[in-house]
Amino acid sequence: MSNTNMWVYTDIVKEHFINPKNVLEDEEHYQDDGKGIVGNIKCGDQMMVAIKVSNDTITDCKWKTYGCASAIASTSVMSEMVIGMSIDKAYTIRPEDIVK
Amino acid sequence: MNARKVYMDYNATTPLHPEVKESMRRGFELYANPSSMHEFGRTVRNQLELVRQRIAECIGAGPEEIIYTGGGSESKNTVLKMHTSAHSGGAELPPGRSEIITSAIEHPSIIQTAQHLVSMGNTIHFVKVDRNGKVDMNHFLELISERTALVSIMYANNEIGTIQDIQSLAEIAHRYGALFHTDAVQAVGKIPVDVERLGVDYLSFSAHKFYGPKGIGVLYARKGKPYYPFIHGGHQEGGRRAGTMNSLGIIGMGSAVELIKAEMQEIEERLLRLKQRLRSGITERIPDITINGHPEDSLANTLNVSFHGAEGEAILLYMDLQGMALSPGSACSSGSLEPAHVLLATGVGPELAHGSIRFSMGRETTEDEVDYVLEVLPVVIKNVRKMSTVYSGECK
Numbered sequence: 001m002s003n004t005n006m007w008v009y010t011d012i013v014k015e016h017f018i019n020p021k022n023v024l025e026d027e028e029h030y031q032d033d034g035k036g037i038v039g040n041i042k043c044g045d046q047m048m049v050a051i052k053v054s055n056d057t058i059t060d061c062k063w064k065t066y067g068c069a070s071a072i073a074s075t076s077v078m079s080e081m082v083i084g085m086s087i088d089k090a091y092t093i094r095p096e097d098i099v100k
Numbered sequence: 101m102n103a104r105k106v107y108m109d110y111n112a113t114t115p116l117h118p119e120v121k122e123s124m125r126r127g128f129e130l131y132a133n134p135s136s137m138h139e140f141g142r143t144v145r146n147q148l149e150l151v152r153q154r155i156a157e158c159i160g161a162g163p164e165e166i167i168y169t170g171g172g173s174e175s176k177n178t179v180l181k182m183h184t185s186a187h188s189g190g191a192e193l194p195p196g197r198s199e200i201i202t203s204a205i206e207h208p209s210i211i212q213t214a215q216h217l218v219s220m221g222n223t224i225h226f227v228k229v230d231r232n233g234k235v236d237m238n239h240f241l242e243l244i245s246e247r248t249a250l251v252s253i254m255y256a257n258n259e260i261g262t263i264q265d266i267q268s269l270a271e272i273a274h275r276y277g278a279l280f281h282t283d284a285v286q287a288v289g290k291i292p293v294d295v296e297r298l299g300v301d302y303l304s305f306s307a308h309k310f311y312g313p314k315g316i317g318v319l320y321a322r323k324g325k326p327y328y329p330f331i332h333g334g335h336q337e338g339g340r341r342a343g344t345m346n347s348l349g350i351i352g353m354g355s356a357v358e359l360i361k362a363e364m365q366e367i368e369e370r371l372l373r374l375k376q377r378l379r380s381g382i383t384e385r386i387p388d389i390t391i392n393g394h395p396e397d398s399l400a401n402t403l404n405v406s407f408h409g410a411e412g413e414a415i416l417l418y419m420d421l422q423g424m425a426l427s428p429g430s431a432c433s434s435g436s437l438e439p440a441h442v443l444l445a446t447g448v449g450p451e452l453a454h455g456s457i458r459f460s461m462g463r464e465t466t467e468d469e470v471d472y473v474l475e476v477l478p479v480v481i482k483n484v485r486k487m488s489t490v491y492s493g494e495c496k
Contacts, residue, residue, distance in 0.1 A: 008417065017414075018421065023487050041490060042450040044411065044440075048489045066490040068413035 009069060016073035021080055024050060024062035032062075045071040051082070058082045058090055074098050105423045106469045110309075110401060110462035111258050111286060112427060117311035117463075120355045124313065127351035134345045135336060144347050151354030155318060158357050159303070160294040167319045167337045168350055172285040173209040175304035175319035176252075178330035178341075179281045180213045183250040184222045187328065197249035197278070199223045203235055204445035205262075206254050210283055211441070227253075232394035233262030233446050235269060248278040255287035255298075259429070259442040259458055260393035261402030263291065270299040279325060285309055285317075289360045290368065290399050301325045307349065311463065312356030316349030367463045372400040374461055374470050379403055381474040386481050388491075390452055392443060403459045404429075406443070406452035409491020410484040415457055418480040424473060429456030451490060 007014050024030060032050035039046035045067030052060040061079040065072050078098050082090045107115075116124075132140035134148050149163070156163040169175045181187035183200060202214055204226045214224045225243040228236040235253060244251070251273040256263045270280040281302035287293050289310025295303055302325070306317035319341075321327050327340060334342035360367075382389060388408040407415065412428030419426050429440050443453035459473070485491040 017417065020487060025486065037489065041454070044413075044450075044454045046489045064487055064489045066409065066488045067411050069417045071411075072414060072487060 009073070012077070013070060013073040016076040017069045020072055020076040022060075022062050022076065022083075024048070024064050027064070030062060039067070039071075041066065044068065047071065047075050049075070049079070053087060056087050058085050058087065103423070104472065105425075106472055107425045108459050108461055108465065108469070108473065109425045109427050110465075111458065111460035113308050113314065114311045114462050115464065116313065116352070117356060117359050119359055120312055120352050123355035124348055124352045127348045130347050130351070134347055135334075145345075148345055148347060148350045151350050151357075154354055155357050158293075158361055159288070159320060160296045161320050162323060164338070165295075165320055165323055167321060167340050168345060169304075169317045169319050169341055170315055170343075170346070171308075171317040172207075172283070172304050172306035174330065175306075175317050176207075176209045176281075176283055177213050178319055179302045179304065179321075180210065180217060180250070180252060181330060182326065182328040183279070184217050184220070187330070194249070194277075197247060199225065199245070199247045200250045200252065201225045201227055201240070201243050201248055201278075202252045203227050203229060203254065205229050205233055205257055205259075205442045206252070207258055207283060207285065210252060210254070223247075229262075229445050231447055232397075233257055233260050233392075233442070234394060234397070235264055237268075240269070240272065244272060244276050244278065246276060248273070248276055250279050250281060252281040252283065254283040254285075255293070256284075256290065256399050257393070257442060258286045258402075260404045260446070261286075261399035262394040263287070263397045263399065265397075266298045266300065270301075274299070286399065286402075289356075289364065290401060292364075295320055295322070307353035307356055310356055310360045313349050313352035316346050316353050318353075363463065368400045371461050371465065374465060374467060375400060375403050377467065378459060378461075378470050378473065379405075381470070382477065385474060385478045390448070392446065392448060392456060401461045401465075404443075404456055405459070406448065406456040407481050407484075408452065408455060409488045410455050410481050411488075412454055412456050414484050415455075415480060418484065419473075419476065422476050422480075424476065427458040427460065429453055429458070 033053040035050040037048045048064045050062050051058050061082050063075045063079050065075045130144045132144050134141055134145040152163045152166050156166050202210055218224050227243055228239045230236055253264055253269050255266055266282050273280040279301040282300050284293055284303050284305045288305040301322045303320040308314040329340050331342045336342055336345055382405055390406040392404040416426050416428040429443055440453040443456055
């Protein structure tokens with residue numbers, strides 16, 4: 001913590017917070033192959049993730065998040081990670097993998 | 101990095117008044133221990149006692165009723181704990197009176213102290229508040245009894261600015277033979293505070309909320325009322341609070357008290373106008389918002405707004421990136437959803453509680469700064485809502 005102007009979160013989190021990747025903008029017309037919502041507004045976050053799949057591989061991932069900076073950034077990081085990943089592998093992603 | 105900076109977090113803390121800074125600079129020379137008998141010590145002590153008198157006059161108390169503490173949290177810990185048997189030394193508590201009543205919207209320094217006391221086996225009741233954050237009088241009357249030792253209700257709320265009717269609450273407490281404490285940390289320096297008019301037995305405040313230094317505060321304790329020290333180990337403050345007196349802090353606080361007494365009315369009138377400008381600006385430019393707190397009985401400097409479908413910490417940090425300092429209703433990064441307890445207690449749902457932002461202004465806030473916030477905020481809210489799973493455009 002030598003830099004007193006250091007931000008609340010790391011640079012990577014900050015970058016994803018400022019420029020979140022793969023946000024679902026046109027929800028109505030997005031043809032997803034699968035969609036899931038997790039979280040609870042009571043606790044302060046909720047995430048919705050929609051994916052497109054072809055040959056058991058995730059070809060696209062879009063999301064929406066209600067939550068704090070780390071929730072927004074981690075959904076963004078995750079969306080970048082899973083594109084191109086096999087469904088089976090994506091199931092095994094742990095929170096620690098996103099942190100890396 | 102954005103060049104423009106706007107500080108709108110005065111309820112968290114305030115910058116030192118330039119004249120307070122000056123008086124403290126001179127105060128650095130007064131290094132002697134004010135408890136020492138030699139001339140060095142006596143000179144310092146005289147100054148600190150003059151400050152005590154000045155502070156006492158400002159709140160309508162006697163100088164012997166002013167106890168210097170390390171700040172608001174210490175003052176409040178002292179009051180609450182001395183009214184439980186484990187901390188009181190056993191001697192002074194009236195027999196049969198073992199319960200404390202406080203409110204659901206107190207500052208963590210009261211709520212968490214109360215929770216600690218509950219874990220030690222004490223009975224503490226939390227009185228409900230209404231939609232606007234005012235104490236529910238019917239519930240208060242249900243809770244108070246001949247078993248009540250102490251009632252502790254904050255004067256003005258730090259999150260939503262609601263001001264309580266302390267006079268009536270203290271009167272009811274006294275009718276039942278209970279003692280009354282008010283946490284006046286957000287009140288002193290913002291509204292007139294007079295212990296006689298309020299009729300309180302104890303009152304806490306802190307210098308850094310009104311342009312004084314941090315780490316110094318006051319506990320007012322009415323003469324003849326029970327008192328037991330929280331910090332043992334010395335004769336300072338008449339044996340009521342041990343520890344070498346914080347000369348520099350006291351000098352700074354004395355100067356801050358004097359200045360705010362002279363400036364308060366002008367500052368508050370200006371802040372009320374700025375708050376109206378901010379409130380109507382937000383209402384006009386941003387759809388689906390809720391203004392929290394009491395419409396009239398509220399601090400002139402505090403505006404609390406919930407933005408539907410947008411989470412508070414995200415809003416705060418996007419505003420921070422543009423150079424604006426605000427406070428969220430709840431924050432994950434601090435590891436707690438703490439301030440949300442105030443809004444939840446007023447009956448605001450969790451979504452709006454998490455989507456709230458506190459704007460708290462002060463003597464250096466300008467109209468130009470308000471306008472800058474009004475320029476940036478709508479864009480930030482729009483962006484956060486675009487990403488949100490909750491917001492779909494219509495008002496729920």
